[in-house]
Amino acid sequence: MTKKEYPRIGETVFYETLENGLRVAIVKKPGFRKKMAFLSVLFGSADVNFTYKGEKYEMPAGTAHFLEHKMFEREGGEDALAVLSKRGATANAFTSTDMTAFHFECTKLFYENLETLVDFVMHPAFTDESIEKEKSIIAQEIVMGEDDPDNALYYNLLRCLFRRHPIRAEVVGTVKSIEGITAEKLMLCHEAFYCPGNMQLVLCGDLDEKETIKKVAELITAPRGFAPARVYPKESEKPFREEKNAVMDVAAPLFLAGAKTEMGLRGSGAIRHELTAALSLSVLMGEASPLYARLYSEGVINETFGYDFESTNGVSFISFGGETDESDRVISDVMREAKNLAENGLDSAFLERRKKSVIGDELRGLSSFDSICYNVACAMSEGYDYFDLVPVIGSITEKEVRNFLAKYVTPGRFAVSTVRGREEKI
Amino acid sequence: METITISPGVRLTVINELKFKTACLSMNVLSPLKKETAALNAVLPYVLRRGTASKPDMQTIEAFLDDNYGARLEAFVRKRGEIQICGFYSDFADEAFLGGETGLLERMTDLMGEMLLSPATFGGRLRKEYVDTERENLIADIRASLNDKRGYANLSLIQNMFKKEAYGVPKLGRELEARKISVATLTRHYKSLIASSPVEVIYVGAENPRRVAAAVKSALSARAPVFGAEIPQTSVFGVSSAKPKFIREEMPLKQAKLSLGYRIEKDAVENDQPALTVMNAIFGGAVTSKLFREVREKRGLCYYASSTVDRMKRAMFVSCGIDTGKYDEAMEAIEAELRAMQNGEITDEELESAKSFIVGAMYSVEDSLPARESVTLNFLLQGLDIKPSEFGGLCDLVTKEEVVACARRVQLDTVFFLAGKGEGK
Numbered sequence: 001m002t003k004k005e006y007p008r009i010g011e012t013v014f015y016e017t018l019e020n021g022l023r024v025a026i027v028k029k030p031g032f033r034k035k036m037a038f039l040s041v042l043f044g045s046a047d048v049n050f051t052y053k054g055e056k057y058e059m060p061a062g063t064a065h066f067l068e069h070k071m072f073e074r075e076g077g078e079d080a081l082a083v084l085s086k087r088g089a090t091a092n093a094f095t096s097t098d099m100t101a102f103h104f105e106c107t108k109l110f111y112e113n114l115e116t117l118v119d120f121v122m123h124p125a126f127t128d129e130s131i132e133k134e135k136s137i138i139a140q141e142i143v144m145g146e147d148d149p150d151n152a153l154y155y156n157l158l159r160c161l162f163r164r165h166p167i168r169a170e171v172v173g174t175v176k177s178i179e180g181i182t183a184e185k186l187m188l189c190h191e192a193f194y195c196p197g198n199m200q201l202v203l204c205g206d207l208d209e210k211e212t213i214k215k216v217a218e219l220i221t222a223p224r225g226f227a228p229a230r231v232y233p234k235e236s237e238k239p240f241r242e243e244k245n246a247v248m249d250v251a252a253p254l255f256l257a258g259a260k261t262e263m264g265l266r267g268s269g270a271i272r273h274e275l276t277a278a279l280s281l282s283v284l285m286g287e288a289s290p291l292y293a294r295l296y297s298e299g300v301i302n303e304t305f306g307y308d309f310e311s312t313n314g315v316s317f318i319s320f321g322g323e324t325d326e327s328d329r330v331i332s333d334v335m336r337e338a339k340n341l342a343e344n345g346l347d348s349a350f351l352e353r354r355k356k357s358v359i360g361d362e363l364r365g366l367s368s369f370d371s372i373c374y375n376v377a378c379a380m381s382e383g384y385d386y387f388d389l390v391p392v393i394g395s396i397t398e399k400e401v402r403n404f405l406a407k408y409v410t411p412g413r414f415a416v417s418t419v420r421g422r423e424e425k426i
Numbered sequence: 427m428e429t430i431t432i433s434p435g436v437r438l439t440v441i442n443e444l445k446f447k448t449a450c451l452s453m454n455v456l457s458p459l460k461k462e463t464a465a466l467n468a469v470l471p472y473v474l475r476r477g478t479a480s481k482p483d484m485q486t487i488e489a490f491l492d493d494n495y496g497a498r499l500e501a502f503v504r505k506r507g508e509i510q511i512c513g514f515y516s517d518f519a520d521e522a523f524l525g526g527e528t529g530l531l532e533r534m535t536d537l538m539g540e541m542l543l544s545p546a547t548f549g550g551r552l553r554k555e556y557v558d559t560e561r562e563n564l565i566a567d568i569r570a571s572l573n574d575k576r577g578y579a580n581l582s583l584i585q586n587m588f589k590k591e592a593y594g595v596p597k598l599g600r601e602l603e604a605r606k607i608s609v610a611t612l613t614r615h616y617k618s619l620i621a622s623s624p625v626e627v628i629y630v631g632a633e634n635p636r637r638v639a640a641a642v643k644s645a646l647s648a649r650a651p652v653f654g655a656e657i658p659q660t661s662v663f664g665v666s667s668a669k670p671k672f673i674r675e676e677m678p679l680k681q682a683k684l685s686l687g688y689r690i691e692k693d694a695v696e697n698d699q700p701a702l703t704v705m706n707a708i709f710g711g712a713v714t715s716k717l718f719r720e721v722r723e724k725r726g727l728c729y730y731a732s733s734t735v736d737r738m739k740r741a742m743f744v745s746c747g748i749d750t751g752k753y754d755e756a757m758e759a760i761e762a763e764l765r766a767m768q769n770g771e772i773t774d775e776e777l778e779s780a781k782s783f784i785v786g787a788m789y790s791v792e793d794s795l796p797a798r799e800s801v802t803l804n805f806l807l808q809g810l811d812i813k814p815s816e817f818g819g820l821c822d823l824v825t826k827e828e829v830v831a832c833a834r835r836v837q838l839d840t841v842f843f844l845a846g847k848g849e850g851k
Binding site for chain 2: 031085088249287359364
């Protein structure tokens, strides 16, 4: 077990890799009554094409999410969620494009709850009938997403940016695609991906590290497994399509513009790229930026305006958007300002203030168990140390920010997705 | 927990917690929820947030926040029972982790005080450009409630069910009143609000109450004392003999939304808030609840089905997403679960799971900064002078008989159905 202390932010973390390959992190939180466990499997909605034991497979869109739902079923149809809830724990799960995670938090009976969590995640107990029944529940979830303008906005942007990459497909799949899911396919995915060598466990709370590791080793005894390698189609730098427009029930028109950035980064390179992106976008169009202040006071954008950086399944992209009647103008102003900053340089005092602010945000994240567990799990899978972010932010230079803006925030790289209301005149 | 009167009309509650790495402070201006003033109160904190006398624009404020380690300061409008609350919430780093930096608490408290009492003005009035943009933002927010269909159905239910009561006024007010907001009306409203409303200040963090009290006192020293300011009341009408109201609206939707509103009669003798809380958890407030297990899991009638209870207004709301054609079946199933509870059909397991859910949730509140702040305010308004975990303890003592008695005081009042167009019945 490796102990790492981060005196600057007052954190202590223990890392251990079990013999069967399971990676464990224990984040010590003295004084908290709450404890949280976060068990993640490196299997997401984008892992639909893979090779396992020499065979090639193609799974229906939505398989990882469907499997997540079905893992809660225990022998005799018992619901694991109910078991945990009865003990007062709050449990949930989610599937993203690159991960399936199961987690709970509780204020008592932590080890019993952990045992239940491990038990239901490691041992599928679904049947053909229960899978058929689940299809109607998930179909409702899919249909609900179809009424959500933000959902349409986001996926239409991905479908513009990427030509073939499986992150174009919705995590939940479609009503049609999930029809093709069977118990046999789910069992195969479970066998291939839900193995200790492809999983990570993050625990957070006032825990004794030795006792905890011992319990975990007793609970997760499965062999390492042979999880399939992740291979995704290559994508070009330019977007596949320039725009996609949808009409839905919205009060104000929405837009989301995005561009691909670096691909295939891992470890310290990945985190430096991510933090450079966050800092560059905040300098360019964050709430403290001159551009934001100008567009906001002119009433062109409102508080729904925001930006994001995402890195997943070997690709990264930036996006920005919100409600506005003048999306073309917002986009061209952002491009012009990026060019201006890249060419003429940044106000160095402003950059330093933004860095201080990002450090404050990191400290804030350390009071939230959800945020710690999720971020540590992502960092483990990407191969960097989440608790080292503060010094990395401090070391990002003005030149890196300018290079980022010059390289990625340029018109040729961007695609735009819009949603406007039905009754609106064109 | 310590409650200190800072000056007439300003009260500070300090929750001392050493385990967080940030602290939070909120200033809550309380006023009765009314149709005429709801939009004014909803826009006001956002206008004040735009600029103060010494930091007259957003960029100056944002630079100040950045310099204070990315401290956050957000305007908010809240609705608790029939009280509308506007003000500011701030969270900022704990000095212990800033390598010798001090005075963050005082600087943030000062900024909030200035925002409340010394806004940026022009000719003695609030600035027109701020009022104009924030009025448009408020109107956009009111309209945006259309985007979230579940929220829209719940809001429509409340507006219809409480048509003649203040509770039916939406938190953000209505577009009709929002449109009328001008520099003159908002400045007038602002002055009278500040001159007459009680202010509740809440701090959760590592600093001792003395230091916090001194900071708040200095930050709000410009405010004239408000004598006799009391927390506004929330009216509670008992159940009536009238038949429930049914309202149906159509939209081109894939998934229909069904919202039900119930009134809960007062218990003549007992304070039944813990029993109410347990009853709601058994009915639809937790994953072990009847609605979740029976209506969603067993019968697969909907994707989500849950209930919430407003203890101040004594009302319970059920919200679910269904196929348009399943309306009758879903209604019947929800009603059957309520009847079961009224008939005493509550298993020991249901009771115990509901209680442990509440106990766990209440402990968790004490481990989260924003949740602690929000629950502290709720408890203050409900007259509860206990910690969240202590309230959890009271819920743990509730008996099945008390839950049944509570369920028997529940009566369906209004149903709002947002149907998919051209589908189902």
